Amino acid sequence: MTSLEFDIAHLLAGSMVLVSLLLLYQDRMYALLNVFALHAVVLAVSVAWQAHIHDAHHLYVTAAIALLFKGIALPVALHHIVRRLGIHRSIETVVGVAPTMLLGVALVALSVVVMLPVTTDATSIAQEDLAFALSIVLLGMLMMVTRRNAVSQVVGFMSLENGLVLAATGAHGMPLVVEISVAFSILIACIVIGIFLFRIRERFDTVDLAALDMSRGEQP
Structure with missing residues (x-):
């Protein structure tokens, strides 16, 4: 691997972390979904680049799955859900954006x-990819915790899964069948979640988790 190839791989993985931070910064639903689509596109490019430098042709299929399903199909489906539910307003958060960004x-x-010392036996690119992947996973979890809207929590979960894919490709790839099953599992989960959110909207006229707690007589 040349130094240029390493630098590009490093740049792409770091870009995913940056886009994860941008996800935390968003306070509008449509903007959040657009940034998530960018997150998936960067993942696809990163995986394709890993396929190129490691001559791992199966990763090209993984990159195509990430681009088509996570970068196009899922954001379009979520945009449709958001329009149908009428929840394109501001996203309510548990804490302010500034504290969330600092924590991120x-x-x-x-x-x-944490990651660099425990991966000393791995290659340099694997070390950094795993560190970046852990960052993306933790940022996805943070988004799920700090957002009250159910759709934004779904986006946080899917960004977390993108981090797991980056970790797997950085560690010399994963079996293609596993990635296919994960992609379809996420797609099916979004369909189920969409149906579930429609039912919540019909019943309570909101998908805000704090409002749903209040409807049950609980304090948010």
Whole structure:
């Protein structure tokens, strides 16, 4: 692997972390879905580049799955759900955007500090990819915790799954059948979640989790 190939792989993985932070920053539903689509596109390019530098042709199929399903199909489906539910307004958060962003940066630093020492036997590119992947997973979990809207929590979960795919490709790839099953599982989950959200909307006229707690007589 040349230094240029390494630098490009490093840039793409780092770009995924940056886009994960942009997901945390979004306060509008449509903008959130658009940034998630960008997240999936960057993942697809990163996986394709890994396929090129490692001559792992099966990863090209993984990249195509990431692009078609996560970068196009799922965002379009979620846009449709958002339009049908009429929830394209601002996203309510548990804490403010600024504290969330600071915590996100801290999680990125923690991932690097924790992961690099425990992967000393791996190649340099695998070390950094795993550190970046852990950052993306933690940022996805943070998004799920700090967002009250169910759709934004679904986006957080899917961004977390993108981090797992990056980790698998950085560790010399995963069996293609596993990635296909994961992609279809996420797609099916979104269909089920969409139906579930429609039912919630019909019953309670909201998908805000705090409002749903109040409807049950609980404090948010």
